[in-house]
Amino acid sequence: MTKSADQEHVSPSSSFPAYVFNGPAQVAIRTRTNDQPRYVDTRLSVWTWYDGGLPLKIDWSTLNLSPALKEIAKGFVAYALGKYAPTTAFKASGVFARLAESDISTKFPWAQQELITTIKSWWGFRESIIFFRTFYRWALYRGFLGFDKVTYLALKEIKTKNLDPYARIFLSQSGLELDEEIRLLQHIDRHIQTDDWSELQFNIMLHLGFELGPRAIQFHSLDVADFEVIEIDDLEKYYTLWLPMAKKVGQRRPERRPRKITTQLGNKIAKHISEIQCRFGSGCTPLFVSLTGDRLTVIEIGAGIKHELREAGIDKPNQVTMLLRHHLGQGLADQGTPADVIAELLGHNSTVPAQAYVTATPNIARIKEKALGKSPAFQRIMRSLLTGEVVQRRDTTPEREVRGVIDTQYIGDIGACALPIHTHCPYNPVYACYTCKKFHPFADGRHEQVREALQRETQRFIDTAEHAGDLSHNRPLAQHQATILAVSATIERCQQHKKDDADDAV
Structure with missing residues (x-):
């Protein structure tokens, strides 16, 4: 027994x-x-x-x-x-x-x-x-x-602290500004002395982070064998990196997926591999190593990339590899890349985080707004299509103030309605106000709070629509997007109104 x-x-x-x-x-x-x-x-x-x-x-x-x-x-x-x-x-x-x-x-x-x-x-x-x-x-x-x-x-039944893992992506732009991206590319393209292989190694990491946005653990897991060169002839080479996936549920060993990289980055990696194998022997298997030939830890990788970012004039607290990752995800979304493609490229288990990039702070809409905003004709059209005149809260009676609920959150102090007092509006308050001529926004109203609430509710719609398979033709999503743009335009009008008042006072 x-x-x-x-x-x-x-x-x-x-x-x-x-x-x-x-x-x-x-x-x-x-x-x-x-x-x-x-x-x-x-x-x-x-x-x-x-x-x-x-x-x-x-x-x-x-x-x-x-x-x-x-x-x-x-x-x-x-x-x-x-x-x-x-x-x-x-x-x-x-x-x-x-x-x-x-x-x-x-x-x-x-x-x-x-x-x-x-x-x-x-x-x-x-x-x-x-x-x-x-x-x-x-x-x-x-x-x-x-x-x-x-x-x-x-x-x-015990409640826990609410945590939205994609809140930072959704509510703020966490990537690089245009001038920061230019400085980063200049730093990546700089000339490095051939005998300084350690500096070249971190330059490669920075370059790789910009192109593929891997996490620190993915940098750590890369082996020399993950680098593949396809040589068509003496003049033409193609480079592939088999990137280990960091967050795939239920796998005993990390899945590796092929990712094409630029010729410039491929040439750097080939040179780097030749150098480390010359220094530490052909048995050196890690792609990124310390001065003693050991595989770099995630802490050493983070410190090295952070140093490179600072050298490029980019210093953002608590963001290292994830900064480059968010920048890649947001950049793909801004170019109209579908959420499922973004999820595949970044190695996500679902499209939920990718949807956060798609709907976070719509850069495409903002760019169009700024471009059109320079046109006087467009400004006249926007004024005629959106709300009534911007007013001060002190000039409005409490009975005319607009109040409502967005995303289960009560919101008031945004503006006044020009309809007769006690007249029932057939449209949904707050949601419809920002495209209504009867609505007079307060110059110092809580319009940013309205926009943030609409963005959160939009993300909830996206999650629900994704499960129902009705994401591409979803009218509530399109309506929310239009309302968010209208709120953004109102915010700019209110800011301009306050600026004009200040100039008149002087």
């Missing part, structure tokens, strides 16, 4: 059987490269694994958890290491460090109300709540004592 890997025994301090983690001794993890450890030794008190060239650890001996809970936690982390990406497994293990600092760390099995109160106190730590729920469900489904369905359902 064989002994199971995970055993149960009666704990001397309790009256119920306690789970004991007894294996497997080595857990296979999802590695991104061939030169990092592929297993985690669970027989040690400190479990260590790697991702992006950085060690990720959990020291069980330092965690103030009850012995029974610690054994169950080991089982869950072993499960997470086999199921999730290395970084995700590390985040999942972090929930036990948070538990160890709480009042219930040694009180397992937990009293339901005490557990719920503790987890609710984590409201600002969204990932911790999500991973704890995942842990609790995992233990519940395996029948471990101390876990029950009623408590799990109560955990599911």
Whole structure:
């Protein structure tokens, strides 16, 4: 009769059987490269694994958890290491460090109300709540004592801090301005001394970031073998880079997809490979290496690219590789690239982030606005088609003020309606006002708030329409886009009105 890997025994301090983690001794993890450890030794008190060239650890001996809970936690982390990406497994293990600092760390099995109160106190730590729920469900489904369905359902009801992962893309332009792009290209094209291979390496990264927008972990995972040269004849060469995908769910090894690169970048990479193999031997497999020939970590890559950006006169806080990535995504959207193509080029799992680029701050519309705005004829047309005259709030009676709800948000203080008081308007307030001659916008009205609310609601429409397969011919989306442009034009009119008033006062 064989002994199971995970055993149960009666704990001397309790009256119920306690789970004991007894294996497997080595857990296979999802590695991104061939030169990092592929297993985690669970027989040690400190479990260590790697991702992006950085060690990720959990020291069980330092965690103030009850012995029974610690054994169950080991089982869950072993499960997470086999199921999730290395970084995700590390985040999942972090929930036990948070538990160890709480009042219930040694009180397992937990009293339901005490557990719920503790987890609710984590409201600002969204990932911790999500991973704890995942842990609790995992233990519940395996029948471990101390876990029950009623408590799990109560955990599911706990609210977490709302997080929109694409809010920065949607609400602000996070790429490069035109003058910054010019400086960046000049920096990429600069002459580099042939003996300074390290500087050439980071120049290649900057160039590659501009062309393909990879994440730092993708830079880290690139191998020499991922670079492919197709030579038609002595004068014509084509270059392909097999870029490892960073966020593909459920894959044991990163999928690599072919990406065409320019001849200029291809020539640089070919020269770089020749140099590093001359320095470190033909067995040097990473594409980007340190001065000792080791694969660069994601931190070293980020620091190097940030230095290059600063040298180019671009210094934006907390944005390095993602700055170039957002710039590429927004640039593709501005040129009319479909969302599914953007998603494919950037390696997204869905088209939702690509839609954020498409609808974020419509540069095409803004460019057209600015170009047409210089035309006096266009200005007269806009004035006749849009709202009535811009007015001051103090000159309007409260009964005439326009109020309404956009994206479940109440919005007032935007303008006044010229219809007789108590007359019912047949159109939807706020939505229809910015294309109505009866609407008189306040010079200092909250028009920016209206535009932001419309943009958020538009993104929600896009998400719904995408699931329904009705994205290309969607009238509400077209109507919202027209309204957003009308609000933008009103904002410019109000700014000009305030400027004229200031000039008259002088």
